[in-house]
Amino acid sequence: MGLYIGLDLGGTNLKYALGDETGKLSTKKSMPSLSNENQDKIFENIFSAIEELLDETDSDIPAIGMGTPGSVNFERGQLNGTTPNIPDWTNAPIKKSIEDKFGIPTYVDNDANVVALAEARCGAAADCSSVVCFTIGTGIGGGIILDNKILRGASYSAAEVGHITVEMNGKPCGCGNFGCLEAYAAAPAMIKRYRHKLKRTGLLYKEDQLSPEFIFQKAAVEEDFAIETINETCDYLGTGIASIVNVLNPEMVLIGGGVSEAGEEFIQRIEKVVRQKIMKACSDVLKVGKVQLGNDAGVVGAILLAAEGK
Amino acid sequence: MGLYIGLDLGGTNLKYALGDETGKLSTKKSMPSLSNENQDKIFENIFSAIEELLDETDSDIPAIGMGTPGSVNFERGQLNGTTPNIPDWTNAPIKKSIEDKFGIPTYVDNDANVVALAEARCGAAADCSSVVCFTIGTGIGGGIILDNKILRGASYSAAEVGHITVEMNGKPCGCGNFGCLEAYAAAPAMIKRYRHKLKRTGLLYKEDQLSPEFIFQKAAVEEDFAIETINETCDYLGTGIASIVNVLNPEMVLIGGGVSEAGEEFIQRIEKVVRQKIMKACSDVLKVGKVQLGNDAGVVGAILLAAEGK
Numbered sequence: 150m151g152l153y154i155g156l157d158l159g160g161t162n163l164k165y166a167l168g169d170e171t172g173k174l175s176t177k178k179s180m181p182s183l184s185n186e187n188q189d190k191i192f193e194n195i196f197s198a199i200e201e202l203l204d205e206t207d208s209d210i211p212a213i214g215m216g217t218p219g220s221v222n223f224e225r226g227q228l229n230g231t232t233p234n235i236p237d238w239t240n241a242p243i244k245k246s247i248e249d250k251f252g253i254p255t256y257v258d259n260d261a262n263v264v265a266l267a268e269a270r271c272g273a274a275a276d277c278s279s280v281v282c283f284t285i286g287t288g289i290g291g292g293i294i295l296d297n298k299i300l301r302g303a304s305y306s307a308a309e310v311g312h313i314t315v316e317m318n319g320k321p322c323g324c325g326n327f328g329c330l331e332a333y334a335a336a337p338a339m340i341k342r343y344r345h346k347l348k349r350t351g352l353l354y355k356e357d358q359l360s361p362e363f364i365f366q367k368a369a370v371e372e373d374f375a376i377e378t379i380n381e382t383c384d385y386l387g388t389g390i391a392s393i394v395n396v397l398n399p400e401m402v403l404i405g406g407g408v409s410e411a412g413e414e415f416i417q418r419i420e421k422v423v424r425q426k427i428m429k430a431c432s433d434v435l436k437v438g439k440v441q442l443g444n445d446a447g448v449v450g451a452i453l454l455a456a457e458g459k
Numbered sequence: 460m461g462l463y464i465g466l467d468l469g470g471t472n473l474k475y476a477l478g479d480e481t482g483k484l485s486t487k488k489s490m491p492s493l494s495n496e497n498q499d500k501i502f503e504n505i506f507s508a509i510e511e512l513l514d515e516t517d518s519d520i521p522a523i524g525m526g527t528p529g530s531v532n533f534e535r536g537q538l539n540g541t542t543p544n545i546p547d548w549t550n551a552p553i554k555k556s557i558e559d560k561f562g563i564p565t566y567v568d569n570d571a572n573v574v575a576l577a578e579a580r581c582g583a584a585a586d587c588s589s590v591v592c593f594t595i596g597t598g599i600g601g602g603i604i605l606d607n608k609i610l611r612g613a614s615y616s617a618a619e620v621g622h623i624t625v626e627m628n629g630k631p632c633g634c635g636n637f638g639c640l641e642a643y644a645a646a647p648a649m650i651k652r653y654r655h656k657l658k659r660t661g662l663l664y665k666e667d668q669l670s671p672e673f674i675f676q677k678a679a680v681e682e683d684f685a686i687e688t689i690n691e692t693c694d695y696l697g698t699g700i701a702s703i704v705n706v707l708n709p710e711m712v713l714i715g716g717g718v719s720e721a722g723e724e725f726i727q728r729i730e731k732v733v734r735q736k737i738m739k740a741c742s743d744v745l746k747v748g749k750v751q752l753g754n755d756a757g758v759v760g761a762i763l764l765a766a767e768g769k
Contacts, residue, residue, distance in 0.1 A: 302708025306740035313702035392623035398612025426636045430616035
């Protein structure tokens with residue numbers, strides 16, 4: 150039994166780890182991802198991380214896995230177009246570059262898909278063959294596991310769970326559509342709504358003072374506007390999640406990302422809204438919970454992707 | 460190569476046919492489904508249809524397939540609970556009853572799933588491995604094929620595509636939720652909206668004079684209210700379909716059911732709305748079209764279900 154290398158490329162950090170086919174990590178490291186450098190520099194950085202791990206072990210390395218932002222053509226292991234936080238990562242031929250350099254089979258997928266895989270295999274949804282994983286932060290992203298496999302979609306663009314409609318003809322969304330879940334329930338929307346409520350009272354905060362954490366803290370001390378803002382966010386999230394549950398009838402819905410750090414009560418409130426809105430047969434089998442693997446999810450998922458090779 | 464038996468049980472008719480593993484029919488028949496009789500009577504009727512087909516052929520019959528309204532536990536071939544148009548069909552043990560009687564392996568699934576299978580194998584989506592099929596009539600139902608397989612869901616309740624939200628806190632829906640696509644775009648909602656517009660002019664039609672066909676006829680002669688009603692219906696349908704496309708990134712969306720009979724222009728308008736709302740990467744690969752197999756879809760799908768045995 151060899152060890153696999155898992156890489157998790159982000160806008161800020163590159164996490165890299167060694168682990169086995171069950172997702173158990175034996176080494177775990179992080180370095181800046183150099184995401185604003187040119188593509189060659191980013192690859193050199195990734196190569197140095199791989200070399201560092203190879204130097205550290207005498208084990209056979211049967212495969213390398215990697216999660217990256219952006220849409221990824223899984224078969225080619227190549228970025229489909231651009232990704233906003235890594236400007237020169239456009240069409241990056243990740244699989245080919247790593248395989249050419251190291252001669253080790255490499256598997257690459259979108260980071261949210263890789264996180265969903267990790268949670269479905271050895272995280273919060275470890276006993277589930279179908280999972281929808283929501284990541285709620287600056288945007289709302291997601292990964293979907295159906296029939297134990299990542300749902301990639303016909304152009305590797307499935308699981309855009311932030312871009313389902315909650316209000317037809319509603320607020321404009323960054324994607325060009327109107328009324329998307331992301332436009333109502335991601336962190337910026339939450340902050341905007343809270344500021345708007347505060348304005349009525351004459352209370353003004355600067356943009357950079359406000360964050361979901363701030364709102365959750367205010368809600369914890371019973372500030373009405375904060376509580377209102379959170380309840381509305383849960384209503385929107387619950388509505389969007391319910392739509393997806395009625396279509397996919399999954400075993401589990403997982404909630405992760407910065408906004409989910411608000412704690413158990415937040416998740417419970419979302420769950421309550423979801424259950425009010427979905428079909429009974431869907432509710433009977435559905436579990437709702439929080440992601441479990443935290444910062445390790447990306448490298449664990451990348452290792453599993455490598456181990457499973459699909 | 461043998462011939463398969465396909466059965467399509469509906470609230471009015473039981474269609475039954477012989478066909479090969481490509482879905483090509485050699486015999487096609489129909490009789491009343493006796494849907495208001497008790498379960499024994501309905502089964503006797505089904506048995507007589509099977510006997511009639513067995514009498515007609517000397518071919519080996521390797522398997523029987525059937526589509527039925529309601530949620531179906533595919534492994535057990537049994538209805539999950541009730542279905543409104545066949546009152547005594549609750550928990551009907553279809554697979555067991557037919558296998559006990561004829562000793563022929565039997566596969567049973569929800570009728571919308573079976574239709575989607577037929578369209579994906581030898582209908583409008585014959586070259587597609589992922590298809591979302593919408594049936595727009597009194598309600599809005601659907602069937603989903605992903606990775607060439609029927610998406611059944613954790614409790615055999617997937618593809619409730621009529622019950623995704625288009626307007627949060629919108630109109631009440633029969634499912635208990637508010638703002639579902641079905642509450643805005645199924646035939647009854649369309650008729651209600653049209654009547655409401657006519658009231659403004661003092662024009663009154665009796666409930667039973669109005670139908671989607673009537674509205675489409677009026678639109679064809681440029682009646683403003685009819686055109687408005689149809690445009691609104693397309694906006695709702697396009698919004699709901701777009702949400703699902705952004706989540707599943709399928710190769711094809713198919714539209715069927717009574718309301719879809721309005722013709723090519725209706726489908727084209729829905730497609731236009733869908734493309735305005737979905738992510739570009741999803742639009743690049745998506746085809747939108749009308750179902751092709753019409754009244755045969757149910758028996759063809761049942762035959763394919765039997766032939767594939769899954």
